[in-house]
Amino acid sequence: MALPKAYDPKACEDRIYALWESSGAFKADAKSTKESFTVSMPPPNATGQLHLGHAVMLALEDIFIRFNRMKGKEALWVPGTDHAAIATESVVIKNLQKEGMRDPRAQLGREKLVARIAEFVEKSRATIRGQIRKMGASCDWSRERYTMDPVLNRCVNEVFVQMYEDGLIYRGHRIVNWDPKMQTTVSDDEIEYREEKAPFYTFQYGPFQISTSRPETKFGDKYVVMHPDDDRYDKYKHGDTFVAEWINGPVTATVIKDKAIDMAFGTGVMTITPWHDPVDFEIAERHDLQKEQIIGFDGKLLSIAGEFEGLPIADARPKIVEKLKEKGLLVKTDENYVHRVAVSYRGKGVVEPQIKEQWFIDVNKPVVSWKRRKISLKQIMQETVRTKLIAIIPERFEKVYFNWVDNLRDWCVSRQIWWGHRVPVYYCSEGDAVQGEVRSDERSAMSGELKAQSSKLKAGRHAAMIVSVTPITQCPVCGGQVTQDPDTLDTWFSSGLWTWSTLVDPALADDTSLSLPDLLKSSPDFRKFHPTQVMETGYDIIFFWVARMILMTTYATGDIPFETVYLHGLIRTREGKKMSKSDPETMIDPLDIIPKYGADALRLSMIVGQSPGADARLYEEKIGGYRNFINKLWNASRFVLLQCEQAGADPQKIDNGQLIIDNCSLADRALLSALQQLIEDVTKGLDEYRLSDVGERLYSFVWDYFCDWYLELTKGEANIAVLVHTLRTILILLHPYCPFVTEELWGSVKPAGAGMLIKEPWPEAQKKLRDEEVEAQLQIVIQTVKEIRALRVAQNVEAQVKVHIIIDVDYPEVAEILRLQEAHVLRLARLSSLEVNVGIPAGPGFRHGQAAIRILNGMEIHMPLAGLVDVEKERAAMAKEKEQLEQFIAAGEAKLANQDFVARAPEKVVLAEKEKLAQLKDKLAKVGERLKTL
C-alpha cells in the first residue's frame, strides 16, 4: 500500500465524500440522547453557481459541525436552497427574452411562468448540491430543504395569519420602492445607490425658484415648501396660495412650512411630489396634502402630463425642459450635478418611488409575549442580543446591529412578482370591502366551513377579505368565488423562518387540524435540534437575514433561532477589490481551484489567517501554500509508514496501549508532551470559535515541530508507537479543517477495528504525558548538534572528523540523548565518530553549565547548556527582573495602603489591584527560585 509521492486530491475527494455519505455519518438522529449541535446552512440562491462566499461559509460550518460531531454531540447540519424570488424570476425572464420571447409575463401567464421558473430552479439546485459536496460539507442530505417546499409554505402561511391576527400585519398605502423593470416593490434594504451625473435645473415657480434633477415629476406640483425659520421667506405664511405659470399652464400653489427643508441647499425652497418621493410623501402626510400619481407603474408618464403622456422618463425629460425654457421659466442649468440613483439590489433596475397598497409588518406594536410582558418585534430584536441570549462574533457587529434595529421602520413584505410564497389572503367578489375582513382564526375553517366573525357581518353583506392558512376557492360565508391576492411575499419572510421551518416534520404539513404550536410540538427534529447553536453567514446580510430570523423566529416559536452568530467577511482580490463576474481576471472560482489544489487547501486558505467579520484577500499563491502543507502532511505520513515497514511493524496493529512511557526517549517524551498541549489548545480554540488561531497552531505543530524537528531528529531510531500515535492524533485534530486528506491517510494508520475518521472520537489531553522539563532538555540536545555542525563549517574542516564531547555533570540526560541520537548527530555534522562523556569540562575558561566539544584535530569550543542561555546573562536578567518586580510590588502595596484609593475606587478595581499584586508576588517567588538554581 505504498502511497504516491505527492497527494492527489482529484484521486480521493469524490470517492471519500461518497463513502462518508453512504456510511450515514452525516445523518443526525432526533432520538439520540446526546446533546445536540445544530447549524442551519444559509441557503444559497437557487439561481446558479456557488462562489467563494459560499465556499467560506461551507468551510467554516463544516469545521463547526465535524468538530462537534467528533466531540460526541448529535450534530445536525441542515442544507438547503433559497428560491430568491426577485433574483430568480429576473434570471428566468432574462433567459426567456434571450430566447426571443418579448414579454414572458404577458405571453406565458402566471401559471406557466411559475412552472418555467420551477423547472429552472430544479436544475440549478442539482448543480448546487454537487458543488456543496465538492467542498466536503458534511451536511445531512436527508433533511435538505428548499424555501418553497410545501412544509415551509405551510409555516409561512401560519406565521402570516398569526401575525395578521395579532394585528402585526396590515395593509396600507405607502410609498414604496417600485422597480418598473421587474414590476415589483423592493424593500429599503434591497436598494443600492449608483452615482450618476445629471443636469440640475432651476426653474421659476411663481415668486420662487426651485431646483430639480427630475423635471418630469413636476407636473402635479402645487405645494411649495420652505423652512419655517427661513427669514428670506418670512413674508409667505403657511397656507398662502398663489398662481404660477407652469408646464401645462397656470396652477394654484400653496405655501407649506416644514422643518424637513434644508435652508442651506439651493434656494431653500422646493415643490413636492408626494407620490414619487419618500421625503415629500412624509411632508404631505404631515400636512394632509393631496397626492397625485405622475408616472405609471410601467415607468411612463400618465395623463396628467398632457402632451407628454405615455412617454418614458428618459424621453420626456429633455422635452419638458425645452418647453419650460421656451416659456422663460428655466433659470439655470448645472450640468455637473452628481446625484445618486436608487437601483434594485436584485433586479438592478432603476427604482421609482410609488404609492401602492402593500402589506406591512408593524415592528412597533407591543404584542409579543416575552418574559411576562408584551413587547414589540423591534424590542424582541433588541432584547435577545442585548441580554446576550444571542452572541455575535465579532462582537463589534452588535453595535452595527443595534444601530440598524433602532432605526427600523415597518417592513413592507409584499412583492408584485409571481415567484414566491403567495400572500395567503383571498377576496370575495360578493363581499363588501367596507365591512373589513373575515378571519380564518377558527381551525374549523379548515374543513371548509370557514366562518366569518359575526361581529364583522352586516345583514346580507359580508366582508371582502379572507385570510387563510389553507388555499380556498370558495367564500366560506357565501360560497361565492374568491380570488387570491396576486402578491407574493418578500423572500426574507420565508428565510426568516429558516432555522425552524426546516425542522418541522414534512409529513405533518398536510394535517391542517394542527396549529403552529402543535406542529412544532409534534416534530421530533424541531424538539431535538432547535434552537440551533450557530448561524454562520456573511456580515453583509446581517440586516436582511440575521435580524429577520431573530424577529420572525422569536415571534413564531417563542425561542431564539440561534445562540451564536458568526459573521465572515468578503473575499476580495489580491488588490483588495471585490471579485465580480464582470472581471474574470480577478475571479477565483472554487470549482477551478478544487481540482488543481484540492478542497482541503482551499478551505485552509480561506480560514487560517482570516479573522471573523473582516474582509480577506485571496489569491492562488496563498492557496498553493496550503496545498504545500497538505502535501507535507501526506509525506510525513508516508515517512511514518516507511518507518513502520522498516521496523517490521504493521501500523494498524499498533494500539495506544503500546505507548509505554518508560520506553520513550527524551525526544519522544517531548513530542508527546507537546501533543497534549496541542490537543488542549485546539479543543479550547474551537469551542471558542477561534478558527484561524487553531489552524495556525496545527499548521505550525505539524510542519515545524513534528516534521522538521521530531522526524528529522529521530530518523533511524524512531519509536514506532509514538510515531503512529502522534500521527493519528494529528489527523484527528486536523480532520475538521482538511477532511479529505486526513480521511485518506487515516485509512493507512488507523487502529485495527476503527472506522472512518469522520466518526472518530475527539481526543482528550492526558495530563500524565505532560512534561515541560523534557521539552526544554530536548531543546538543549538539538542546539548541541547544531553547534557541532556550525563549528565544523566555521573551522572549515573538510574531512570526516572525530569529536569528543564532555557534558557537564549537571546535565546527564543531555549526554544520554546525544548517545541515543548518535547516528543522527554524525550524519548531520558529518562526523566519523562521536564520544560523549559526562564530567567536569577541563581546561581554561570553562564554566559550570557548559559542554566542551573537542574535535580531534585540536579544536575546541565551549558551549552553554543551561536552557541554551548564557548563565551570566540569564542571571543578570533575572536579577533585573527581581528588582523590577520588587518595585512594582512596593508600588502596588502603597496603592492599596492608600485609604483614599481603597475608599473611592470601585470595588472591582481594588480587587483587580489585589489580584495583580498576588500575581506579582507569585512571579517574584519563581524568579527567586530560578536565581538560586543558576
Add this chain to the structure above:
RNA sequence: GGGCGGUUAGCUCAGUUGGUCAGAGCGGCUGGUUUACACCCAGUAGGUCACAGGUUCGACUCCUGUACCGCCCACCA
C-alpha cells in the same frame, strides 16, 4: 449628516482581557540533495507597531485628539 472599523517587516495579515508580543506566511538573501517531501531542509536580514498628547511602575494593547484609508446607514429637492 449618523454609525462602525483600519493604519504592525517589501507584500498579506496575527497579536485573546496592559508586563517573554515585537510575530506568522509569502517574498528577499546565504548555504544545503541527509531513510518522506524542491509542493523540501538549515540559516539570515527587516518594523519609533500612522502621528501627537494623556492614564500607568510599565502601552502595539486603555483614553483624547489629528491625518489618511475603508465599510454600513440616512440623504441631497
